Amino acid sequence: MADKCEDFLKSRIEMSLLYDIYGGLLTDKQRKAFELHEMSDWSLSEVADAIEVSRQGVFELLQRARKRLVEIEEVVGFKRTLLALEEYKKNLEKLLDQHEKELSEEFKSKMSELLSQLRKIGDQDV
Numbered sequence: 001m002a003d004k005c006e007d008f009l010k011s012r013i014e015m016s017l018l019y020d021i022y023g024g025l026l027t028d029k030q031r032k033a034f035e036l037h038e039m040s041d042w043s044l045s046e047v048a049d050a051i052e053v054s055r056q057g058v059f060e061l062l063q064r065a066r067k068r069l070v071e072i073e074e075v076v077g078f079k080r081t082l083l084a085l086e087e088y089k090k091n092l093e094k095l096l097d098q099h100e101k102e103l104s105e106e107f108k109s110k111m112s113e114l115l116s117q118l119r120k121i122g123d124q125d126v
Contacts, residue, residue, distance in 0.1 A: 030065040
C-alpha cells in the first residue's frame, strides 16, 4: 500500500513539473482541466461542471494532457537538462567543500560566483 502511495505521489510531482515547463503547449481545455484536477484536487465531476464537458470528456482531456507532456519532454528534454544541471551543481559544491582547505581564496571566490549564477538559472521560472 505504501508503495502505491509513493508511486502516486512521484507521478503527481513528475506531472506537475512537466506541466510547469510545458503546460503552455497544451490546449486551453487541457490546461484548465489539468489545473483544476491535478493542482486544485477537484474531482472529475467538479471539473466537468466547471468546463462544461462530460466526466468522460474530462478524463480523456487529462489523459491526452499527460501523454502530451511526456511526449514533449521526450523530444525536448528540458526537464532532464534541469535535473542534470542540479546534479552537477550539487557535485561541484560537494567537491569544493571536500577540498576547501587546499584551494586558493581567489579560486573559491570565482567558483562561488559561478555556483551562484548556476543557482539563479535553476531558480528561474520556466
